[in-house]
Amino acid sequence: MxxxxxxxxxxxxxxxxxxxxxxxxxxxxxxxxxxxxxxxxxxxxxxxxxxxxxxxxxxxxxxxxxxxxxxxxxxxxxxxxxxxxxxxxxxxxxxxxxxxxxxxxxxxxxxxxxxxxxxxxxxxxxxxxxxxxxxxxxxxxxxxxxxxxxxxxxxxxxxxxxxxxxxxxxxxxxxxxxxxxxxxxxxxxxxxxxxxxxxxxxxxxxxxxxxxxxxxxxxxxxxxxxxxxxxxxxxxxxxxxxxxxxxxxxxxxxxxxIAPEAAKTYMPLVLGLSIAGVIYGSIVALRQKDLKKLLAYSSLAHVGLIAAGCYTLTYDGLSGAVSQMIAHGFVIVGLFYAAEIIYRRYETRTIADMGGIRTQTPKFTSLFMILVLASVALPGTYNFVGEFTVLYSLSQINVWYAVIGGTTIILGAYYMLKMFQNVMLGETNAKLFADVTVGETVVMVVLIAFLLFFGLYPKPLLDLVNPSIQEILTQINRS
Structure with a gap:
């Protein structure tokens, strides 16, 4: 095989x-x-x-x-x-x-x-x-x-x-x-x-x-x-x-x-564009009234940071980028799925029409909250492993790259927690929110289990990808 x-x-x-x-x-x-x-x-x-x-x-x-x-x-x-x-x-x-x-x-x-x-x-x-x-x-x-x-x-x-x-x-x-x-x-x-x-x-x-x-x-x-x-x-x-x-x-x-010298020469340009995406995505996410659009701009901010890690041309940058790529894949799928679960019940994606869900379904609220915390790279989640490593690699190039790129943590925490408050908390909504089904629970639990397990024990995935990262760096530094 x-x-x-x-x-x-x-x-x-x-x-x-x-x-x-x-x-x-x-x-x-x-x-x-x-x-x-x-x-x-x-x-x-x-x-x-x-x-x-x-x-x-x-x-x-x-x-x-x-x-x-x-x-x-x-x-x-x-x-x-x-x-x-x-x-x-x-x-x-x-x-x-x-x-x-x-x-x-x-x-x-x-x-x-x-x-x-x-x-x-x-x-x-x-x-x-x-x-x-x-x-x-x-x-x-x-x-x-x-x-x-x-x-x-x-x-x-x-x-x-x-x-x-x-x-x-x-x-x-x-x-x-x-x-x-x-x-x-x-x-x-x-x-x-x-x-x-x-x-x-x-x-x-x-x-x-x-x-x-x-x-x-x-x-x-x-x-x-x-x-x-x-x-x-x-x-x-x-x-x-x-x-x-x-x-x-x-x-x-x-x-x-294939083009290592050009990568080194134009590193400041591509790092600048990548980090600009972090700031832009976060600021625009703050102003979104549609839940799906908010998550889209949140994703833009996070992938900007991942791209910055790739273009540092450092071991930590590439390794952290791979970790964050995998973590982002699981958490963003979970967040969009949570938005879909809400849409199935309320038939709206407008945040202002939501709220008060927690009193009707504590189980869904808890699952959604874990995904939100993973998205903002709370220690103990796999997102933290990748984001911290990427920021560390940026500090090796220039500390200001790390400082500006790190705003994704502050801004991300603000708009994601604000979104959670507006969507899930407050007085009981007049619309009935049926509790999550077995199938919905299974999907969310599997996604969360992956994020928590590798957040606490990332070694298997790091051991898997790091030899390849070393080979790529050897190729980049051959000239």
Whole structure:
């Protein structure tokens, strides 16, 4: 068994989910996604040398391309994030009724397949194909099953599609140039290139455009809040929990090792943009009246800090960024799910129409509160591990980066706790808030258990990814 089994499982699962029909689609999708998680855990726990799982087969003769997959701790950590969140996201949707459910759940599994392929690909052309394939399902998920009027959805989703596709074309041009230089798309061959400073600059910014839009980093963020708000909650979870990590992962895997000199030269610029996103996202979140939009801007602030950690080019920065990527994936999925649970009962996302929920459902209030505290990086949660490490890495570059970046803790605590007060506390709401179901409780408890366990004992995940971080740093510092 190797990682091609995992990819085949997700792809075949998407096909069978479509064939199964609307009544069985959700259950079939859950079964295949759970099986993919099982395969991932099996590989993590039984394989001694991850490199033995590497795959490389001749694929296209002209241009010369390989079906090449690289398996190391970093890629497996991202695949674990994908395969762990996908069944939880599918399970969270069981209370919703989707028209053409077979299409909806097949697209969810196909998107998981494309994202896992992006994390594993070790050939530039294969990587680009997986990268683009992941865009297609979320386009249709947001367009066909989203919120608000269809015209509003069309406008938001088309903007997102054009933005991301446009950025990706710059990346494709960069790969074409690198192929001209190396005669290969293989990651190992691209790492060996000796590019001039001018070449590295062009390659660095071609990649940066693609990744900055996907993450997103300001000023390339303008698509994010509208799409997060108008997509169905499942789509928002996939976008915020997993898909944006494709950009952050790619910074470490492709951009920095291929253009290390340019990364060092333009570090102040990209750090400035990343940290500006922290401040901007936090300030805009303070003014939001829609719960889903508030969480969208909160996510923008947090991923800005993660991006800053990546661009420090330090061990602590990269390690902390990976920890925060995984922690952010779990907590943001939990928060959007909590918002969906409230919407199911109140049929509104306006914060002013909520309040008084605590007196009707203490259990849901407690679960929601833990997720809020994890979001603001309370010690004892996995978010604290990543955020503290990233801030420490920023202080190694310049203490003011850490001071300004650290405002995410203060501002985040303010707007998240204020949101919690307005949504959950106060006098009993006139509307009845039915207590959370068993399925809803299971999803939230699993998410919280992960955050608390690795918050108290992060060593397994750190041991998994840190050898890969060391290899990337060795490549960055080779010049």
């Amino acid at each position: 190797d990682v091609t089994t995992l990819l085949l499982l997700l792809f075949v699962g998407a096909v069978i989910t479509f064939i199964a029909g609307d009544k069985l689609a959700s259950k079939v999708a859950l079964l295949f996604s759970a099986a993919a998680l099982g395969v991932t855990v099996y590989l993590l726990t039984t394989v001694q040398q991850f490199s033995s799982l590497n795959v490389s087969y001749p694929w296209i003769s002209a241009p010369k391309a390989y079906f090449a997959l690289k398996v190391d701790g970093l890629s497996l950590a991202m695949v674990l994030l994908t395969t762990a969140l996908t069944p939880l996201i599918i399970l969270s949707s069981f209370a919703n009724q989707f028209k053409s459910a077979k299409n909806f759940y097949a697209l969810v599994l196909f998107m998981a397949f494309a994202m896992a392929g992006t994390f594993l690909a070790a050939d530039g052309l294969l990587y680009y194909i997986f990268w683009e394939l992941a865009l297609i399902p979320i386009y249709f998920i947001a367009l066909l099953w989203g919120n608000d009027a269809i015209e509003a959805r069309k406008k938001a989703v088309l903007k997102f599609f054009i933005y991301t596709l446009g950025g990706s074309l710059f990346m494709l041009v960069a790969f074409a140039y690198l192929y001209h230089k190396a005669g290969s798309f293989l990651l190992t061959d691209l790492y060996q290139l000796k590019l001039s400073s001018c070449e590295q600059t062009w390659i660095f910014f071609a990649f940066f455009l693609a990744y900055a839009i996907k993450i997103p980093v300001i000023p390339f963020h303008t698509w994010q809040a509208e799409v997060y708000q108008k997509a169905p909650t499942v789509g928002t979870m996939l976008l915020s929990g997993i898909m944006l990590k494709m950009g952050l992962y790619s910074v470490m895997r492709w951009q920095l090792p």
